[in-house]
Amino acid sequence: xNKVVRNVDEALVGIEDGMTLMLGGFGLCGIPENxxxxxxxxxxxxxxxxxxxAGVDDFGLGLLLQxxxxxxxxSSYVGENDEFERQxxxxxxxxxxxPQGSLAERCRAGGAGIPAFFTPAGYGTEVAEGKEVxxxxxxxxxxESALTADFAIVKAWKGDTEGNLIYRETAMNFNPMMAxxxxxxxxxxxxxxxxxxxxxxFIHTPGIFVQRIFKGEKFEKRIEQxxxxxxx
Amino acid sequence: xxxxxTGIAKRIAQELQNGWYVNLGIGIPTLVxxxxxxxxxxxxxxxxxxxxxxxxxxxGEEDADLINAGKQTITVKKGAVFFDSATSFxxxxxxxxxxxxxxxxxxxxxxxxxxxxxxxxxxxxxxxxMDLVASAENIIVAMMHSNKAGESKILKECTxxxxxxxxxxxxxxxxxxxxxxDGKFHLLERAPGVSVEEIVSKTEGDLVVPDFVPEMVI
Numbered sequence: 525x526n527k528v529v530r531n532v533d534e535a536l537v538g539i540e541d542g543m544t545l546m547l548g549g550f551g552l553c554g555i556p557e558n559x560x561x562x563x564x565x566x567x568x569x570x571x572x573x574x575x576x577x578a579g580v581d582d583f584g585l586g587l588l589l590q591x592x593x594x595x596x597x598x599s600s601y602v603g604e605n606d607e608f609e610r611q612x613x614x615x616x617x618x619x620x621x622x623p624q625g626s627l628a629e630r631c632r633a634g635g636a637g638i639p640a641f642f643t644p645a646g647y648g649t650e651v652a653e654g655k656e657v658x659x660x661x662x663x664x665x666x667x668e669s670a671l672t673a674d675f676a677i678v679k680a681w682k683g684d685t686e687g688n689l690i691y692r693e694t695a696m697n698f699n700p701m702m703a704x705x706x707x708x709x710x711x712x713x714x715x716x717x718x719x720x721x722x723x724x725x726f727i728h729t730p731g732i733f734v735q736r737i738f739k740g741e742k743f744e745k746r747i748e749q750x751x752x753x754x755x756x
Numbered sequence: 757x758x759x760x761x762t763g764i765a766k767r768i769a770q771e772l773q774n775g776w777y778v779n780l781g782i783g784i785p786t787l788v789x790x791x792x793x794x795x796x797x798x799x800x801x802x803x804x805x806x807x808x809x810x811x812x813x814x815x816g817e818e819d820a821d822l823i824n825a826g827k828q829t830i831t832v833k834k835g836a837v838f839f840d841s842a843t844s845f846x847x848x849x850x851x852x853x854x855x856x857x858x859x860x861x862x863x864x865x866x867x868x869x870x871x872x873x874x875x876x877x878x879x880x881x882x883x884x885x886m887d888l889v890a891s892a893e894n895i896i897v898a899m900m901h902s903n904k905a906g907e908s909k910i911l912k913e914c915t916x917x918x919x920x921x922x923x924x925x926x927x928x929x930x931x932x933x934x935x936x937x938d939g940k941f942h943l944l945e946r947a948p949g950v951s952v953e954e955i956v957s958k959t960e961g962d963l964v965v966p967d968f969v970p971e972m973v974i
Contacts, residue, residue: 550804550841551827553820576841603880604827612879619879624803625845625887632842643849644890648868648921651886681821693821693838694805700840728840745820751828752815 527687527737528716532562535710535738539675541568542595546631546673546702547575547585551604551748554695555584556679556712558740563588570595574671576627576698578602583746589617598671600624604748623651626668628701634670635704635733643668676706679740680729683713684720687734688727696728703733712740757949758930759974764898766791766974768857768928771896772798779803779848779888781858782826784898788857799833801853803844803884808836825884845884849891856892858885860899860924862914865961867924867936869897870916882919889920901929901958908960910934910941931955933972940964945972 549555579586596618611617623645642665656667678699681692716739765787779801800809802824810831818829860871872882927934932955933945942964
């Protein structure tokens with residue numbers, strides 16, 4: 525089944541004001557940067573964005589915050605973004621901060637047809653407020669619900685025309701679960717190959733989860749914290 | 757003399773045991789990886805999706821796709837593996853990680869920890885900390901004994917929003933090693949040259965002090 529679209533313009537057709545989007549990535553690693561630029565260009569507003577982080581001020585999801593296109597963020601950690609902090613503290617931006625493991629599992633559950641699950645994470649904290657608590661094996665757990673999105677936008681290293689995806693190193697992170705949880709999943713890849721060229725033994729995301737795939741025009745792959753050691 | 761951050765990391769490294777998988781938080785905990793005692797086989801997990809984390813890369817060899825949970829560029833050791841975030845937290849929640857070391861703003865004597873939010877001030881989020889503290893069997897907090905205003909961070913009860921309840925087992929600060937047991941802090945060791953009196957005066961929570969408190973061997 526051919527999932528290939530020609531470019532980012534075609535890939536993002538149908539994204540409208542007020543929609544819920546999932547965006548893969550951890551920090552600036554493994555983010556769908558071409559699609560984010562296109563969202564800025566499209567100017568769609570009142571978005572709910574589900575993403576582990578919110579980028580930095582001038583890259584990643586930070587770009588959508590600068591243009592005030594985001595109504596609500598669902599994230600686990602947003603520490604590197606001044607504009608985010610300003611908008612959140614002033615009440616302009618609605619924010620739902622949730623534990624990282626719960627965020628990952630909520631996306632996975634959404635894609636896997638599991639409406640909710642119990643987890644120990646967040647019990648006794650403000651995350652648990654209003655949530656059902658149940659004891660399993662003598663320990664309290666809270667009920668967390670699944671997440672899905674109108675569009676999930678993920679970034680992979682290699683993909684084929686069937687939409688099968690392979691991620692590279694820690695750029696995998698949230699991308700596989702989010703790919704599963706999108707009503708429509710868009711994959712931007714560094715390398716797009718014909719079906720049959722990827723070894724089926726080593727595919728991370730089966731193409732069934734992907735509706736559109738395109739080769740990203742440019743990947744800046746900015747590094748957030750460049751840490752090195754000296755050569756002896 | 758009180759320890760510096762490196763000293764805290766060195767002392768925590770003494771807690772490592774052969775064959776452990778260990779998750780290190782951002783800040784002082786990250787330094788622990790530099791002081792693994794010789795001969796110990798320890799693997800570091802980072803919750804963004806890597807097991808078998810190596811040291812920072814040489815200059816010019818940084819790889820944007822290869823980072824730790826602090827978003828720092830890293831390398832991998834032989835036998836390393838990458839995985840997605842759900843699998844990563846399955847390792848954590850499923851108790852496959854033997855030790856978690858993380859920083860804190862406050863710790864209370866029943867083992868509560870607060871390290872993610874100052875109401876009205878800073879908003880960063882909890883990241884993976886809530887998942888880590890809710891499930892880890894063995895949690896060591898690495899932090900300074902007092903905050904920048906000079907107030908004790910080792911308290912009867914936390915005042916900041918909690919990250920987890922009744923989970924911290926041990927705290928290592930620049931002054932002391934403290935165990936949390938039966939709803940109280942227990943002084944195990946003091947930093948070289950630091951007096952018991954100084955530790956007592958800087959600890960707001962109930963601190964049980966034995967007759968003899970050995971100095972840390974760093």
